[in-house]
Amino acid sequence: MCVSETEASLLMSGQPALQESEPNPAESSAGERTEGLSGVELSDLTLHTEPLTHVVRGLSRKKPQHVFSVSAFEEQFDQLPDNTEDTSHVFHKGDVSQAKGDSSQDLDVSSGSKSGLNLTLKTPFVEKRIERAGLQRKVSNRRLQSVDAFDEAVQRCLEQCPNQDQSVFQDGKTLEDSSWQKFTLGLSDVTELYVQSKKDDTMGPSAEKEREHELEKARDIPVSEPLIQEEKDHEMESQDEEEVVPSSQEDVYLRAEDDIVLAPTQAMTESLPESHDVELQDREFVEEVEIGNVVEIEYENVVETEDQEVVEIEDENAEEVGDEEVEDENAEEVENENAEEFEDKNAEEVEDEEVVEADLEYNDTSQYPERITRRAHRSEGGGAVLGIPGTTRVTKSFGAGLNPREKDLLDFVDEGRESLQDIPDEEREPLGSPEFPQLHPAAELSTPEQRSQQHEASLAEEDVPELAEDDDAQEEPNQSEEEELMDSEPANHSPEFPQEEEEEEEDDDDDDALSAELSMKTPAFVRQKRVFASRTAQTTPTVLKEVNSGPAPQVAKRAPRQKRQTGVDVLPKSYVMSVFKHFAKTKVASDVYPAINEILKKYFERLADDLEAYAAHAKRKTIEVEDFELLMRRQGFVTDTTPVNILIEKYLPMEYRKLLIPVATSGNKVIPKQRRSSHLSRCWVPVALWGPKLLLLLLFFFSSSSCMQ
Amino acid sequence: MDEDEAQKQRLKAAVHYTVGRLCQDIAADCEKQITKQTIAAIAETAFRQCDIFAKDLEAFARHAKRHTVTVDDVKLTARRTTALYNYIQQKSEELALNNQELKEKRKKNAAKRKSKDMEAEEENELED
Numbered sequence: 001m002c003v004s005e006t007e008a009s010l011l012m013s014g015q016p017a018l019q020e021s022e023p024n025p026a027e028s029s030a031g032e033r034t035e036g037l038s039g040v041e042l043s044d045l046t047l048h049t050e051p052l053t054h055v056v057r058g059l060s061r062k063k064p065q066h067v068f069s070v071s072a073f074e075e076q077f078d079q080l081p082d083n084t085e086d087t088s089h090v091f092h093k094g095d096v097s098q099a100k101g102d103s104s105q106d107l108d109v110s111s112g113s114k115s116g117l118n119l120t121l122k123t124p125f126v127e128k129r130i131e132r133a134g135l136q137r138k139v140s141n142r143r144l145q146s147v148d149a150f151d152e153a154v155q156r157c158l159e160q161c162p163n164q165d166q167s168v169f170q171d172g173k174t175l176e177d178s179s180w181q182k183f184t185l186g187l188s189d190v191t192e193l194y195v196q197s198k199k200d201d202t203m204g205p206s207a208e209k210e211r212e213h214e215l216e217k218a219r220d221i222p223v224s225e226p227l228i229q230e231e232k233d234h235e236m237e238s239q240d241e242e243e244v245v246p247s248s249q250e251d252v253y254l255r256a257e258d259d260i261v262l263a264p265t266q267a268m269t270e271s272l273p274e275s276h277d278v279e280l281q282d283r284e285f286v287e288e289v290e291i292g293n294v295v296e297i298e299y300e301n302v303v304e305t306e307d308q309e310v311v312e313i314e315d316e317n318a319e320e321v322g323d324e325e326v327e328d329e330n331a332e333e334v335e336n337e338n339a340e341e342f343e344d345k346n347a348e349e350v351e352d353e354e355v356v357e358a359d360l361e362y363n364d365t366s367q368y369p370e371r372i373t374r375r376a377h378r379s380e381g382g383g384a385v386l387g388i389p390g391t392t393r394v395t396k397s398f399g400a401g402l403n404p405r406e407k408d409l410l411d412f413v414d415e416g417r418e419s420l421q422d423i424p425d426e427e428r429e430p431l432g433s434p435e436f437p438q439l440h441p442a443a444e445l446s447t448p449e450q451r452s453q454q455h456e457a458s459l460a461e462e463d464v465p466e467l468a469e470d471d472d473a474q475e476e477p478n479q480s481e482e483e484e485l486m487d488s489e490p491a492n493h494s495p496e497f498p499q500e501e502e503e504e505e506e507d508d509d510d511d512d513a514l515s516a517e518l519s520m521k522t523p524a525f526v527r528q529k530r531v532f533a534s535r536t537a538q539t540t541p542t543v544l545k546e547v548n549s550g551p552a553p554q555v556a557k558r559a560p561r562q563k564r565q566t567g568v569d570v571l572p573k574s575y576v577m578s579v580f581k582h583f584a585k586t587k588v589a590s591d592v593y594p595a596i597n598e599i600l601k602k603y604f605e606r607l608a609d610d611l612e613a614y615a616a617h618a619k620r621k622t623i624e625v626e627d628f629e630l631l632m633r634r635q636g637f638v639t640d641t642t643p644v645n646i647l648i649e650k651y652l653p654m655e656y657r658k659l660l661i662p663v664a665t666s667g668n669k670v671i672p673k674q675r676r677s678s679h680l681s682r683c684w685v686p687v688a689l690w691g692p693k694l695l696l697l698l699l700f701f702f703s704s705s706s707c708m709q
Numbered sequence: 710m711d712e713d714e715a716q717k718q719r720l721k722a723a724v725h726y727t728v729g730r731l732c733q734d735i736a737a738d739c740e741k742q743i744t745k746q747t748i749a750a751i752a753e754t755a756f757r758q759c760d761i762f763a764k765d766l767e768a769f770a771r772h773a774k775r776h777t778v779t780v781d782d783v784k785l786t787a788r789r790t791t792a793l794y795n796y797i798q799q800k801s802e803e804l805a806l807n808n809q810e811l812k813e814k815r816k817k818n819a820a821k822r823k824s825k826d827m828e829a830e831e832e833n834e835l836e837d
Binding site: 610613614617618619626627630633634 | 765768769772773774781782785788
């Protein structure tokens with residue numbers, strides 16, 4: 001609760017009630033952030049660097065208003081039950097400052113009672129009115145920070161704003177917008193962010209910006225690349241601004257942001273003109289996958305990082321980037337390392353290559369890995385739906401990004417929140433499309449780099465499809481091969497993991513080169529998802545479930561795989577359907593056949609694999625009948641009480657006694673009977689050569705398929 | 710038959726106790742509590758699965774025309790579960806290495822002893 005309130009106040013959104021509810025789940029899901037102080041931490045992190053710059057702003061404004069607040073304070077006391085309404089109302093434009101002042105006071109009052117965040121509030125504020133609970137707490141938390149620092153931060157923001165305005169304007173956005181985005185993490189068009197790569201160059205150095213530096217990094221990836229290679233400080237700042245925006249848009253722009261996040265780290269140190277855009281794009285492409293985790297990291301970095309650390313990181317990044325040729329690799333590696341360090345799970349594959357390089361660079365960021373790891377864990381948990389972790393984090397980002405100008409921030413926050421909310425609903429693919437033109441050259445450039453690192457791809461081969469899928473949205477123009485992955489992407493996020501696995505498997509080879517680097521940076525959760533998908537596919541019950549849900553998933557899956565499906569039928573459709581209908585005992589739609597076909601395919605593949613294993617176990621090279629007997633025992637058809645011969649007598653007569661026994665004993669002479677199932681008899685003729693025991697397998701399959709459901 | 714039943718009950722109790730201890734450790738890590746019914750269910754499931762494993766292992770050993778269940782049989786059983794299979798493979802490789810080292814040591818020792826014996830014999834012969 002405290003956290004939500006804090007965020008609400010930070011966000012300065014007009015509806016603290018909503019914020020409270022929204023951040024609450026986000027906070028709670030965030031894990032350590034659920035604590036009352038945790039919410040404050042986000043803003044507090046900034047505090048470490050520039051404590052409560054944005055928050056301070058409001059507070060600073062409130063300072064002079066303290067005098068007024070007494071009466072208003074009383075009013076608010078009366079309105080305590082209406083806090084949500086008031087706060088929202090208050091915060092909107094005009095009364096933000098007052099609201100903050102009140103909220104700050106209220107926080108003092110409420111902090112003790114509610115959140116228990118008994119942060120030391122300045123005495124003058126304590127007496128003041130109590131605004132909405134959420135706001136109050138936040139303010140109180142903020143107030144814990146030194147007011148002086150806040151004032152300084154506020155002034156710096158004011159100073160920076162004019163600077164920002166100049167540079168931001170290049171992109172056609174108002175500086176306020178961009179800067180606000182940084183603070184409010186408003187969700188402006190990501191594409192714009194990428195387009196704004198150049199505005200960062202002109203950004204003047206600012207202490208406050210350093211704090212947002214990390215946030216902006218995420219956004220500045222497109223920008224950062226040029227920046228990366230050349231200038232440092234001023235670029236870093238501008239990058240920060242951009243990063244803030246992309247970071248705020250974690251959900252939607254996970255992929256894009258990944259690049260941005262990673263790139264900025266290096267870009268921060270250097271600023272290059274468009275020539276390096278390509279590199280940035282490459283990094284973007286590479287880092288796309290890691291956006292989710294990296295963005296989180298960025299947030300943490302931004303919030304927690306002190307200015308010095310940021311500078312150091314940037315310097316390190318700059319150092320790494322020496323040669324243009326090496327830059328890309330370094331950038332990618334550094335970025336990979338960043339992601340890796342932040343993502344412990346990715347450590348295995350990427351660390352081997354990049355550990356050496358990363359160690360030097362990220363010594364200062366030791367504190368980040370912890371947070372990043374936590375976020376990575378969280379993000380991994382939400383791997384199924386990448387948007388979810390983003391959403392949770394988004395709220396925080398809002399809180400973290402304090403707006404020097406409350407009004408504008410509120411507007412952006414509202415916009416951002418709306419867009420953020422829409423983001424999870426939207427698929428990433430459409431979002432990726434606007435980024436295509438920018439990423440296109442990057443993707444092309446990155447491909448050779450990726451190929452250079454294919455060894456990593458081999459390590460993460462399974463993850464590649466995941467990565468490729470994530471990247472597919474953005475790389476479509478580059479690779480038509482990934483189209484299938486694109487189609488599978490929606491499926492990826494659907495519970496139809498086994499289907500995804502198949503698609504991914506088939507496209508793995510195609511995308512290995514492309515996703516080689518991506519695989520290096522695959523977020524752990526993505527890899528886990530991939531592994532999980534493969535595992536679930538192996539589970540028979542899951543496969544059988546597909547039969548029931550066959551039509552829907554099959555239809556979705558059919559598009560990319562149609563060729564394969566129709567091209568390779570395990571058994572004739574008429575035969576399969578007739579047998580299936582016989583055992584189903586209910587009406588069966590004919591469009592279940594593709595599902596059954598897939599199941600049959602998997603069944604026989606697994607069957608053959610088992611038989612081969614059994615033969616190898618017996619140190620033979622030929623599959624014998626005893627291997628089948630072992631298989632049937634494993635399948636449960638043959639037990640201690642029912643030897644195989646009994647099974648033959650039991651089943652074959654049930655279905656085909658009259659038909660098959662003569663067939664089996666006739667030595668390949670069959671006289672088909674003129675019956676309805678005559679076609680079946682014809683199908684069975686060649687099968688009969690196998691012997692009655694082997695025929696049981698087919699019978700058992702169909703019977704089991706109906707029984708085991 | 711009662712003996713078998715009694716034996717079975719004792720084994721079940723042993724499994725239940727071990728499962729309970731493991732669950733307690735896990736609960737402590739997760740900072741959550743595990744009900745006794747859950748532990749009982751897990752113990753029962755583990756016991757039955759052990760029974761199934763035993764039967765499968767015996768079938769595999771017999772399939773290979775052996776009278777002893779070996780590591781190969783175990784690997785064949787765990788073939789499907791990827792994680793467990795990899796883990797078992799690693800462990801078996803480690804064990805194989807250890808066994809090889811032990812064998813090498815034994816060979817060296819044996820060689821040393823032989824050389825010593827040879828020397829001793831030579832000395833004896835010389836002395837004689």
